[in-house]
Amino acid sequence: MAAAARPIGLVTEDRRSLDCGRVISETSARYWLERAKTADIGRVTVRFRTSVIRCLRGPVRRWGSMILLAGLAVTGAAAPGEDPVLDPESDVIRVFGFEERTTTDWSHAFEQAPGLPRQGLFFDVATDEGIRRSGRASLRFDLEGGSISYRTRRESSVEIAPDADYRVTGWVRSEGLDRSTPRLEVRVVDGYQLELAMSEGISEDPIGDATRAVFIEEPLHHEDEWGFIRIDIDTERLDVGRIRKPRLFLSLQVVQPGFDTRDQVVRPRIPRVEVQDVRGRAWFDEISVVRVPSVHLDALAPGGIVTQGSMVPFRVEVDDPLRESSTAQLHVRDLDGRLIDRIPLEFGDRRRIKVEIPAPELGWFSVDLIPDEQESVSSSTATILVVPEHRAGRGRIEPRLGVSVLEWAPDTLEDMAAALEVFEPSVVELPVWPEAMDDRPSLEGLEPLRRVLDHQRFASREVIVAFDRLHGGLAAAARVEPESVLGAIKEDAEGLLTRAIGDWMQRLGAGISRWRFVGDWVSERIPDSVHELADLHVADPKLMVSRPLESAFPAEEEEELYVELPSGSTATALRDGIEPGVRGWTTRISPPPNDWLPRDRVAAASRRLLEAWAGGAERILFPWDPKVGPDPSIMAWTGLASAIDGRRPAGTIPTGPSTRCLVAEDEQGMVLVVRSDLFEGEEPVTLPVGDATVELVDLDGRTRLLHPVDGRVVVPVGALPRMIHGADRIAIGIAASSRFEPSELWLDRREHRVELVFDNPGLHELTGRLELEPPAGWSFDPPQPEFAAGPGDSVRIPMTVRWNGSQRLGRNVIRGLVRLDGGGSPVPIEVDLRLDSPSLSVTADWTIARGTDSRTAPIIVSVRIENIGNRSLDLEVDASAWKVGRERRLVTGLRPGEHEVRRFRMKAGLDRLDRTDIRIELRQIDGEEGIVVDLPINGGGPASEDGVVPSRTAVVGP
Numbered sequence: 013m014a015a016a017a018r019p020i021g022l023v024t025e026d027r028r029s030l031d032c033g034r035v036i037s038e039t040s041a042r043y044w045l046e047r048a049k050t051a052d053i054g055r056v057t058v059r060f061r062t063s064v065i066r067c068l069r070g071p072v073r074r075w076g077s078m079i080l081l082a083g084l085a086v087t088g089a090a091a092p093g094e095d096p097v098l099d100p101e102s103d104v105i106r107v108f109g110f111e112e113r114t115t116t117d118w119s120h121a122f123e124q125a126p127g128l129p130r131q132g133l134f135f136d137v138a139t140d141e142g143i144r145r146s147g148r149a150s151l152r153f154d155l156e157g158g159s160i161s162y163r164t165r166r167e168s169s170v171e172i173a174p175d176a177d178y179r180v181t182g183w184v185r186s187e188g189l190d191r192s193t194p195r196l197e198v199r200v201v202d203g204y205q206l207e208l209a210m211s212e213g214i215s216e217d218p219i220g221d222a223t224r225a226v227f228i229e230e231p232l233h234h235e236d237e238w239g240f241i242r243i244d245i246d247t248e249r250l251d252v253g254r255i256r257k258p259r260l261f262l263s264l265q266v267v268q269p270g271f272d273t274r275d276q277v278v279r280p281r282i283p284r285v286e287v288q289d290v291r292g293r294a295w296f297d298e299i300s301v302v303r304v305p306s307v308h309l310d311a312l313a314p315g316g317i318v319t320q321g322s323m324v325p326f327r328v329e330v331d332d333p334l335r336e337s338s339t340a341q342l343h344v345r346d347l348d349g350r351l352i353d354r355i356p357l358e359f360g361d362r363r364r365i366k367v368e369i370p371a372p373e374l375g376w377f378s379v380d381l382i383p384d385e386q387e388s389v390s391s392s393t394a395t396i397l398v399v400p401e402h403r404a405g406r407g408r409i410e411p412r413l414g415v416s417v418l419e420w421a422p423d424t425l426e427d428m429a430a431a432l433e434v435f436e437p438s439v440v441e442l443p444v445w446p447e448a449m450d451d452r453p454s455l456e457g458l459e460p461l462r463r464v465l466d467h468q469r470f471a472s473r474e475v476i477v478a479f480d481r482l483h484g485g486l487a488a489a490a491r492v493e494p495e496s497v498l499g500a501i502k503e504d505a506e507g508l509l510t511r512a513i514g515d516w517m518q519r520l521g522a523g524i525s526r527w528r529f530v531g532d533w534v535s536e537r538i539p540d541s542v543h544e545l546a547d548l549h550v551a552d553p554k555l556m557v558s559r560p561l562e563s564a565f566p567a568e569e570e571e572e573l574y575v576e577l578p579s580g581s582t583a584t585a586l587r588d589g590i591e592p593g594v595r596g597w598t599t600r601i602s603p604p605p606n607d608w609l610p611r612d613r614v615a616a617a618s619r620r621l622l623e624a625w626a627g628g629a630e631r632i633l634f635p636w637d638p639k640v641g642p643d644p645s646i647m648a649w650t651g652l653a654s655a656i657d658g659r660r661p662a663g664t665i666p667t668g669p670s671t672r673c674l675v676a677e678d679e680q681g682m683v684l685v686v687r688s689d690l691f692e693g694e695e696p697v698t699l700p701v702g703d704a705t706v707e708l709v710d711l712d713g714r715t716r717l718l719h720p721v722d723g724r725v726v727v728p729v730g731a732l733p734r735m736i737h738g739a740d741r742i743a744i745g746i747a748a749s750s751r752f753e754p755s756e757l758w759l760d761r762r763e764h765r766v767e768l769v770f771d772n773p774g775l776h777e778l779t780g781r782l783e784l785e786p787p788a789g790w791s792f793d794p795p796q797p798e799f800a801a802g803p804g805d806s807v808r809i810p811m812t813v814r815w816n817g818s819q820r821l822g823r824n825v826i827r828g829l830v831r832l833d834g835g836g837s838p839v840p841i842e843v844d845l846r847l848d849s850p851s852l853s854v855t856a857d858w859t860i861a862r863g864t865d866s867r868t869a870p871i872i873v874s875v876r877i878e879n880i881g882n883r884s885l886d887l888e889v890d891a892s893a894w895k896v897g898r899e900r901r902l903v904t905g906l907r908p909g910e911h912e913v914r915r916f917r918m919k920a921g922l923d924r925l926d927r928t929d930i931r932i933e934l935r936q937i938d939g940e941e942g943i944v945v946d947l948p949i950n951g952g953g954p955a956s957e958d959g960v961v962p963s964r965t966a967v968v969g970p
Contacts, residue, residue, distance in 0.1 A: 105178070106170050108262075108299040110139055110151045118151055121168040125263065126217040129158030135266075137162065145183040145238050145297035151264065155192065155292040159271050163197075163219065163263040166206070170260040170301050175364075176331050177306035178245045180227075180262065182299040186234045188292035192268045195230035196241045196299070199223045200250060203257025224255050228272075238297075246306075264296045305332040307340065309381035309392040312366075315431030316394065316641040319401045320713070323368040326394065330383060331363055338363075343380040344372055347610050347644060347712075352377075371398045375712035376610065376644045395641035399434065399650055400713040409658035409678070411625060412474060413649055414439030415636040416600050421448045422457040428638040429464050432473075435650070438657055439631050440468050441476040441528070441600075444516050450484030450494075454512055455519075462520055469523055474631070476598075477520065478528040479513060480558070486512055498531035498557070501539050510541050517549040528556045528574055538571060556598065561589045573597035575629075579605055583619035590627035598631040599624050603645040610644035615687075615731035617645035618711065621652060622685065622733070626661045626674060651711030655683045655735040663748035666825070666842035667697045669948075671729060675748045682744045682773075684736040686729050694728040700747045700840050701725050702740020709735040723837025743839045745773030746830050749806075750841040759819060759849045759943060768809045768843065770830070772801040782809055783838075784828035789816045818933055818942030819847050821854065849943055851881030856932055856947040860921065868921040873947065875932055877903055878911035886937040891916040894928045904937075925949045 110118060117137040124131050131137060140152040153160055164170075172178055184194045202222045209218035231239025245260075268288045312325040330338040344353040355369055381392045414437035420428055432440065442461065449457060465475050482494045490508055492500040501509050517527070527546065529538055538555050546553035556574040561581065573594070577586060579602040601624065604616040624632050634649045655676050662677035665684070673686040688695050701720050709715050711732045718725045718736075723743060727734060749771040757764045772778040779800040784792050793812045801807040824845050829838040855876040861869045873891050885906045892898040901914040918925065928949055935942040 103303040104300065105172075105303055106301040108151075109147045110149050110297060111147050121165060122162045122264065123165055125161040125163045126220070128161055134158040135160050140295060143185065143295055145185075145295075147297075150185075150295045150297035153194075153264070153266055153294045153296075155189070155266055155289060155294070157268075157288055157290050159192070159268045160266040161197065161263045162265070164261050166210075166219070169201070170262075171203070172200075172245075172247075172258050172260055173303075174247060174255065174258055175308075175329065177247055177304050178260070179302050179304045180241075180243045180245070180260070180300070181302075182241045183238045183297045184231045184234050184241060185236070185238045185295040185297075186266075186293065187236060189235065189266070189289055189294065190292075191287060192266050192289040192292065193230055194234055194264075194266050194294040194296075195228060196243065196296075197263035197265050198227040198243050198245065199261040199263070200225040200227075200245070200255065201259045201261055202255045203259045205256070206259070207257075219261055223261075224258075225250050234294075244304075260301060262299060262301075264299070266292075266294045305330075305383070307331070307381050307383055307392045309342075309379065309394045311379070311394040311396055311641055313396065313431075314427040315435065315636075315638045316396045317431055317434045318371050318396060318398055319434060320371060320374055320398055321401060322371050324371050324396055325366060325368045326379070327364065327366055328357060328381060329364040330359055330381075332383075339384040341382045341384065342367075342369065343382055344369075345378050345380070346372075347376050347614065347647075349378075349610075371396075373712075374398050374400060374710075374714050376614075376642065376647050395644075397642040397646060397650065398712075409438075410630045411656070411658070411660070412438035412631050413621075413653045413657045414441065414474070414631060414633050415649075416441040416476075416478070416633040417443065418635055418637040419443075419446045419448050419639060420457075420461070421446070422460050424639060425457075425460050425464050429467060431638050432468065433471075436653075437473060437649075438653075439474040439476065439633065440465075441478055441633055443478045443480050445479075445481055445483040445486075445494075447481070447484075447494075454483040454486055455515060458516065458519055465520065465524065474526070475524050476526045476528055476556075476631075477516070477524050478530075480528065480530045482509065483512070495530065497529055498538065501542060507541075510545065513542065514545045514549065517545055523551075525550060525552055526554045526556060526572070528558055530558055558600070561586065575599040577601045577620060577624075579603060581620070583616070583623045586620055586623045587627065590623075593628075595628040596630050597628065598633065599629050600633040600635060602635055603643050611731070613643075613645045614647045614711070617648035618652065618687065618733050621648050622656075622674060622687075625656050628661075647711055651713065652685070652733065652735075654709060654713075655685050655737075659683060662745075665699060665744070665747045666844070667699070668695075671695065671697050673697065673699060675744055682739060682741050684739060684744065685733050686727060686736070687733040688729045688731060690730060692730075694730040696726050697729050698724050698726050698840075699736065699739075700743045701736060701738075702743040703837050704738065704740060706736050706738040709737060720837070724840065742772075742774050742778070742832070746770045746839045747841055749773075750830075750843050752826075752843055752845050755844060756846045756848060757813070759821070759847055760851075762816065763812060763814045765810070765812055766845075768811065770807050770841070772803060772805050772807060775803050777802050778807065778832065780830060780832040782828060782830055784826060787815075787820075787824065787826070789819070790814065813845075818935060818944050821847055821849060821852075821943040821945050847943075851879065851883075851885065852934065852943060853878040853880050854932070854934065854943070854945050856930075856945055858930070858947060858949060861917070866921075867923045870921055871918045871925055871930075871949065873916040873918060873930055873932070875914050875916070875945075876911055877906065877914070877934065879906045879908050882908055884908070888935045888937055889914050890931075890933045890935075891918070892931045892933075893918050893920060893925055896920045896924065902937075922949070 108121070116139050117131070118139070129135065134156050135158065136154040138152055139149040141149045143152070144150040153162070180196065180198050182196050184196070186194050199219065200223070201219060202224050205222035206218055209215040209221050215221050227243045227245065229241050229243050231241050233239045308329040310327040312327055318324050326342070328340070330340055332338050338359045340357045340359070342355040342357065343351055344355070346352050352372060357365070357367065359365060376395065376397050379394045379396065383391070415435065417428065417440065420442065442465070445454065468475050479497050482492070482497055482500060484494055486509060487494040487500070490500055490504060492503070501513070504510055527550070529542070538557060543555065546555055554572050556572040558574040558576050561575050561577055573596070575597060577599055601617065601620050604613040608616070621632055634646060636646070659676035659678045662675040662682060665673040665675065667673045667686065670689045671686065673684055676683045676685060684699060686697055686699065700723055703720055703723055706718050706720065706725065707715055708718050708727065711734070718727070725736070727736070751769050753767045753769055768782065777800065779798070781796055781798050783796050786792055791814050793814070797809050797811060799807045799809050824847060826843045826845055828841050828843070830841055831838045857874045859872050860866055861872055863869070875889060875891070877887065877889070879885055885903070887903040887906065889901045889903060890898055896919050899916040899918070901916070903912050903914065906912055918930070926949060929946040930949060932945040932947060933942065
């Protein structure tokens, strides 16, 4: 039965720089119990433990992302009754069965890790022939307080190959352990660094100093029964090829609470009180290290991004120690997981080959390496993004779409620069001190990075430099966390961090005008010392502090706004959080959660990006790690860039309740971006584009031509946006800018004076005639007015609107045609006109009757009616459903400020009424005023902006 990986604290200290005089060592609980019997101290059953900050210097400091947990690989524990055995498809490297009796405590192969309680005083180790998993004996620990980490000696460690995968397994049993935990730890150690540390003789723990990765796992069950542990070591993900003479060191552990806690003391704090086990036992048996068959697939194209029509290179490796030759296949799948190609591979007597395959069609693809006839071997996956070969870069025209690089190192800058040439962003943000640089001097990599940034500027790409974390060594010297950038600078009394930042500003040159910082809390500002550095070294400096969306607006003075949108946020949250009228801000939008389907992730990322663009963002960045294959959601950036990068929002064209059409504009023309809120499938949208042929562009870059009929095209749209290029500027400008002024009218009058307004986006005078289609009971006077407007002017057509009878409360859509002089197809327009009641507020909702099938159960409609006027009302309330019938209720004597609820049981269910409206009409008894509310019935139809079924409530009021 699989066991979930338990998060374990990461071991990141450099023991060579440990100040031993400041450590409060872990003390045996037995010692405290003995002292409790004396007169100088009362009974103590707890211990105090305080961690201290370590100076992180030298070649091995922080391991950052290289520190792994057992959960990174497949881990598991045997369920009761199961009996895991060694995989026959594996090569056994080492087995510790504890059958030998060279020493009963096996100290010839294991020893307690430095800095922990001593063997013999705080715990005992012995072979146990009475309790064993197999063979003649197991290894037993007798706990007497404190933690145990019984680690293999150097001569007992396991040498591993850098291009093979390994599995460590074992069995654990315990008795009387209430608070402590038995577990297995595996360290991947740099053998060269280990030899160097041992030869120097200055390290207290050479193995700990040379550790490059730590795997930890505990059994699911272990009390009074044997529990199984399995740790898989994927050398590809570890990048073991960069570790010299890699070796595995195994530790049999029994750890007390708080053993893994990383409390680096930055400020004085109260020591933590933790309760330990004083007694207890643990047994270990059948600890095995095996080399397992494995496969590795790497996309060699920089960043995994290639152009259409190119060849995509891969490095393919199959490591099977039990077979002389292997065969495999590459399975290419599209965004929806459909298999589109299957490519056979033959290795012969080789383990590693390089293959090139033709780039698939445009879009995002996953490529799986599947070994033939090897069920025990998992597959390996790489991802690629195929983009069009020729794309027009927008350069420094705002707004800009770009990337925020997450990681780099001097030896990866060349590939990153090559990927950027294919990616073609308009803005590039790079961190000064990525985590990968923590093991190197703080200024290492500056010169090659400067050359890359210079090239980006030559390619007309804007560059932002980010201090989003501190260099690990500098943070350790300043006794702060690396992520505490602004807080650390403020407390930097010696000026260490300020000087380091100044060095980067000075050496990167004055051409980089924007610098981003990260603070500890939302109100933190950039210190004056940094402003002074920027003024000294940077021409026209722009300093930014990245903040979460909920506290980003308004921006602080002298600082540009930089909004962080996390993965779990939504397009709705972004739209609601943007302060109206704010321009010139930057946002970094993280990809949606990884457990979503790829297509859903792309759709959600597109919605968030479009909301930021429509909300006035000047820079929209996508987090990007060039060493990792492209994320599916990156399609939102590469696809929409052709439409909105360098183009300003110019309004929307009304299309329908579940679709949206945005207009992007620049000096060259206008582009339409249209999408649907549907979960699945597509729906048709009719758009005015003029009489010329237009180009329809999908998000992945595929294109086709559309030929308008009567100046319109019908475009099927789904959750992924589609773009239309080449549409007539006049037609789009009129359709997107048409509006009534005023746009809201009161129902207490039946005649109103309004103006219909639209803009002339052309370079010549615009003349013609307006034809509106009045709803039933409505009239417009004059019915077909003429108009004229100069270039860039607004057309204002005054008219009188009248109506009779009950009117629809809320939004009313008025359709019409704008016929232009000089020929050509008329331009269709849709204009909203909202009607509000000064005396009534109405809320309608629906639910399904209980006790029967949900599709056929009657629909129950509830109507809440509130009198917001200044006189009592007597009302008739009707609810009518499509081809079902009408129900009527009375409301009498409804005084100002009061409300009543009326319910209607419709004689049909969702099987007949889904995707229809229930018409609710309210009329004053013996009066003239009447209003209509349409309640949509949706049993699982279109989704909202964030993929949520719309509310089943109609709320209409002033």
